[in-house]
Amino acid sequence: MLTFLDELPTPELTTSVCVVGGGPAGIILARELAAQGVDVVLCEGGGLEPTTESQECYEGETIGDDYHYLDAARLRFLGGTSNHWSGVCATLDPEDLDSKPFAPQTGWPIEMAELRPYIDRARDMLGLTPALPPQPVLNGNFARIDVRLTGHLRFRDIYLEELRTSQKITTVLNANLIGIDHSNGQISKMHFRSYEERSLSVTARHFVIACGGIENARLLMHLNETQGSEFGTASGALGRYFTEHPHGKIGEYVIFDSSSLDFPGYGKPVSRARLAHFSATPAFLEQAKSLQMRVKLYRYRGGTDTRRVIQDLMCNAPNLTARLTSRFTCAGVVGMVLEQVPLAENRIELSEDRDRFGIRRPILYWKWSDQDYQTIREVALAFAQHLAEADIGRMSLSDWVLDPSQEIEFNEDITAYHHIGTTRMTADATTGVVDPNCRVFGSENLYLSGSSVFPSGGHANPTAPIMGLSLRLADHLSSRAL
DSSP states (O other), X not given: OEEEGGGXXXXXXXXXXXXXXXXXXXHHHHHHHHHTTOOEEEEESSOSSOOHHHHHTTOOEEEESOOOOHHHHOOOSTTGGGGGOOOEEOOOOGGGGSOBTTBGXXXXXXXXXXXXXXXXXXXXXXXXXXXXXXXXXXXXXXXXXXXXXXXXXXXXXXXXXXXHHOSSEEEEESOEEEEXXXXXXXXXXXXXXXXXXXXXXXXXXXXXXXXXXXXXHHHHHHHHHHHOOOTTOTTSXXXXXXXXXXXXXXXXXXXXXXXXXXXXXXXXXXXXXXXXXXXXXXXXXXXXXXXOEEEEEEEOOSXXXXXXXXXXXXXXXXXXXXXXXXXXXXXXXXXXXXXXXXXXXXXXXXXXXXXXXXOEEEEEEEOOOHHHHHHHHHHHHHHXXXXXXXXXXXXXXXXXXXXXXXXXXXXXXXXXXOOBOTTOBOSSTTXXXXXXXXXXXXXXXXXXXXXXXXXXXXXXXXXXHHHHHHHXXXXXXXXXXX
């Protein structure tokens, strides 16, 4: 069943699991619980389309380096941020879950062997096969990686009819979480309100907040502040360790023979004539003391930019003139997707300004760190060096890569709108907000789902891992909710 809160005939619902948030994390969790015979109430703060009143709830402030408006980076209606997802799917590698000696806060408390089957199921739901293994290139310090584009983009459209007809899921739209009833770490009810001031209370055995990397932290802070709870507060990590996937143009390239970077089965370029994706190997990153950075080669479509790159290279390396005119294959942009180091000072706090439901708005403190710039510099230099050593091509570096005081050059948006790490998963309550099963420390029956629980992000787009964690959480909850 799907309805709007204002049209609900009763102000009280009782269920086994109450899920807050109708984006990828919440919808996949609700569907999987229903498939396992569990009754679910799914409460989404927006409706079927974005509205001014719903998006206003996502307004906030940013302090630090340039960042998106928070109400533009998030979408508050059914389907959540899948409604502006481009569909790019990379994969987390086992090493992405490991703690790094120079950044120990990056470690996950679960192994990839446990998470991989769920991510593979998520990829299947997205119409994708399991990711192909990385293929070493360029003296073994880099690998060609499998990045795909799914057409299963808008979760609202894909699952709307299923939610309307489901006998196990009651989906309530325009239902905004405002409070809870709790005692001794046990939540008994969650309270919701519509934009027309209608109220709803949901009684359940288990509750899950799945509202995104910023909103999960904001709502948990709000509940602790107004309801006298101390959920996830023991470590001081709540709201902290926010990371993103910054984008940037790190240079331009000329490739003499692109077949040397190609592998059968990797499919067509995923967008904008992209040629290939690469990542540094774990051995190289350990030696360089760097986190991961995906290198993306975009082919220039027009002849003007291509000729400019060739002419620049001929001026700087005249000995290559003959080869550039006889063997040249393509030229283009070298882009990046950066894994940021999780730092406590990159965080969410609450302002004194409040939304229409009395919840304090978020302030995002976010800056690039010296370690971020080091990763960019080390990986970009090595990639350029290996292209030349292997005599596959040449790469020029953008000025800002070698000199962080220069303005960053973007070939895409500032970041990927990936909000990671504000309610991080750790082995115990002294270092994080949720346990390995995504249960909030200090609570018996409150869970979080989404990229907010990622201790670190690797370079992979988070949608498939988010879905995988929701499938895993459903398995954990199903036996406890029946």
